[in-house]
Amino acid sequence: MAVIGKTVSENLFQQMSPIGKIIRIKRIPFKVIGLLVEKGQSPMGTDQDDVIMVPLTTARKRLLGKHSSLRQINVSAANEALMKKAQDEITLLLRERHRIHRGKEDDFIIKNMADIQDAATASTRVMTIVLASIASVSLIVGGIGIMNIMLVSVTERTREIGIRMAVGAKTKDILFQFLIESLVLSFAGGTIGVLLGIFASRAISIFAGWPAVVSVQSIILAFSFALAIGVIFGLYPARKASMLNPIEALRYE
Numbered sequence: 001m002a003v004i005g006k007t008v009s010e011n012l013f014q015q016m017s018p019i020g021k022i023i024r025i026k027r028i029p030f031k032v033i034g035l036l037v038e039k040g041q042s043p044m045g046t047d048q049d050d051v052i053m054v055p056l057t058t059a060r061k062r063l064l065g066k067h068s069s070l071r072q073i074n075v076s077a078a079n080e081a082l083m084k085k086a087q088d089e090i091t092l093l094l095r096e097r098h099r100i101h102r103g104k105e106d107d108f109i110i111k112n113m114a115d116i117q118d119a120a121t122a123s124t125r126v127m128t129i130v131l132a133s134i135a136s137v138s139l140i141v142g143g144i145g146i147m148n149i150m151l152v153s154v155t156e157r158t159r160e161i162g163i164r165m166a167v168g169a170k171t172k173d174i175l176f177q178f179l180i181e182s183l184v185l186s187f188a189g190g191t192i193g194v195l196l197g198i199f200a201s202r203a204i205s206i207f208a209g210w211p212a213v214v215s216v217q218s219i220i221l222a223f224s225f226a227l228a229i230g231v232i233f234g235l236y237p238a239r240k241a242s243m244l245n246p247i248e249a250l251r252y253e
Helices: 006-013 056-064 080-097 113-156 160-167 170-207 217-243 246-253
Strands: 002-004 022-025 028-037
Touching: 002 006, 002 022, 028 246, 113 170, 113 217, 160 170, 160 246, 170 217
Parallel strands: 002 028
Antiparallel strands: 022 028
């Protein structure tokens, strides 16, 4: 007899009911008497539905061998409130069965879902910090690049700025002109980055088989950061251009 998970059922029997069917494990036939409730992925990313359960005695005699030992036991508490109490009782029972005297360390490890979830959350937090750090460095480098381009542009167009001021352009007009140019640069960079990101996610999804979803919110957030970088790093060159002396700007060669 055996009880199988949904993934096993879909792989072996497609749309048919597996109940009553015969499966073979190491050429030993087992009759499917039940289908496990779908659980999905575990916090560690494994498929909890890709499983076959058979009686312990049968597994030892026919599959694993008489001298095999248990490596893992899954225990379910009645509810979350009783999880800690169940863990303490299991610990006491295993120490008694393993004849572990008081003061000695356990020769087994007990993990509950809360511990696994905390570990997964901590890993996710660390990964988020690392990715945020990389993104911050990339934004700063990109901003410095925009600022350098705008400074070169201001230097090369000094006479043009002087002419505009001479014919009546105000300080804020020059400031807005170079801020808009900086925004155009950052918008162009953001567009290229978003397109490359969408292409890379699709390529990974096709070749690696990993599901990749690009949300509208992430695209909006990326453009927002790109425009913010354009304003922040373009402000200094724009202000430098707006503060030029018209007479000295006209004399510049």
